[in-house]
Amino acid sequence: MTTYALGDLQGCHAEFVALLERLAFDPRRDRLWLAGDLVNRGPGSLACLREVKALGDAARVVLGNHDLHLLGVARGGGSLKRSDTLAAILDAPDREALLDWLQHQPLLVDDGSASPARTLMVHAGLLPQWSLDGARALAGEVESCLAGEQAGAFFERMYGNSPARWDDTLEGIERLRAIVNVFTRMRFIAADGTLDFAAKEGLDSAPQGFEPWFRYPREDDPRVLFGHWAALEGHTPGAALRAEALDTGCVWGNSLTALDLDSGRRISEPCRPRE
Numbered sequence: 489m490t491t492y493a494l495g496d497l498q499g500c501h502a503e504f505v506a507l508l509e510r511l512a513f514d515p516r517r518d519r520l521w522l523a524g525d526l527v528n529r530g531p532g533s534l535a536c537l538r539e540v541k542a543l544g545d546a547a548r549v550v551l552g553n554h555d556l557h558l559l560g561v562a563r564g565g566g567s568l569k570r571s572d573t574l575a576a577i578l579d580a581p582d583r584e585a586l587l588d589w590l591q592h593q594p595l596l597v598d599d600g601s602a603s604p605a606r607t608l609m610v611h612a613g614l615l616p617q618w619s620l621d622g623a624r625a626l627a628g629e630v631e632s633c634l635a636g637e638q639a640g641a642f643f644e645r646m647y648g649n650s651p652a653r654w655d656d657t658l659e660g661i662e663r664l665r666a667i668v669n670v671f672t673r674m675r676f677i678a679a680d681g682t683l684d685f686a687a688k689e690g691l692d693s694a695p696q697g698f699e700p701w702f703r704y705p706r707e708d709d710p711r712v713l714f715g716h717w718a719a720l721e722g723h724t725p726g727a728a729l730r731a732e733a734l735d736t737g738c739v740w741g742n743s744l745t746a747l748d749l750d751s752g753r754r755i756s757e758p759c760r761p762r763e
């Protein structure tokens with residue numbers, strides 16, 4: 489059995505299928521971890537969603553900001569933007585089954601192994617101020633909300649950049665929004681954990697006083713798999729922990745990459761020319 493971790497598909501279905509072929513991926517034998525943002529921006533979001541859902545227990549997925557945006561649009565609270573490529577999902581005959589499946593995916597996957605082998609997967613990152621068990625509990629708060637009767641009310645107030653700094657005393661929607669923004673949107677943070685939401689490009693775009701979240705040391709030493717930050721091109725220079733950047737920007741014309749979790753080998757499929 490081989491376990492591969494992939495970054496953001498973002499609707500790059502042709503490249504996803506080609507990469508699985510290149511890996512000789514067999515869902516009866518192998519496992520796939522997907523770091524979120526299955527959908528949006530690319531041309532094959534509906535096909536990606538169907539393909540990953542059909543993998544069943546062979547695939548483990550975390551939610552990304554674009555997946556949450558799809559749910560926000562479908563469940564109320566979000567509206568389609570001009571750059572969104574989500575209409576085919578919203579019009580699909582199997583839309584409810586797909587959305588329901590997506591809504592039940594976690595924000596954090598933890599393989600539960602003892603340190604130092606412990607491997608976690610999130611879409612954007614892990615706040616240095618959070619312990620691993622604390623992060624897992626906070627992800628669980630959002631996951632319970634998404635699976636419950638308050639999900640609609642949550643999506644109506646999910647969007648926004650505040651509070652930008654985590655505080656244990658946060659309550660209600662502000663607490664849930666802060667958790668979502670860490671797990672699915674974080675890139676640069678200040679030493680006190682304040683998130684910046686403006687800079688989205690390479691490490692040179694860091695605002696003054698901010699560093700990539702993975703450059704802040706932690707007391708523990710997990711292996712953290714994450715996507716979201718395409719401009720990193722799969723690299724985490726200066727990382728203070730074992731952070732593996734998986735989004736190599738397929739939707740931006742680069743490639744889709746799989747990381748073999750045992751060997752550390754990376755296998756990439758180049759982006760196909762768009763019509």
Ligand SMILES: Nc1ncnc2c1ncn2[C@@H]1O[C@H](COP(=O)(O)OP(=O)(O)OP(=O)(O)OP(=O)(O)OC[C@H]2O[C@@H](n3cnc4c(N)ncnc43)[C@H](O)[C@@H]2O)[C@@H](O)[C@H]1O
Nearest residue numbers: 553556557646647648673688689690716717718719737740
């Ligand atoms: N609670 C909440 N509040 C608000 N919004 C919420 C929300 N929950 C969900 N959302 C959703 O999240 C979005 C905001 O998230 P953000 O994280 O703020 O923004 P984004 O640009 O949409 O991020 P994306 O995930 O596309 O990042 P990527 O690195 O691919 O691309 C980013 C940039 O990288 C650039 N880039 C890509 N490859 C590069 C490279 N090799 N070099 C340099 N730049 C590169 C691209 O040009 C692009 O500009 C909103 O649009 C909303 O839909």
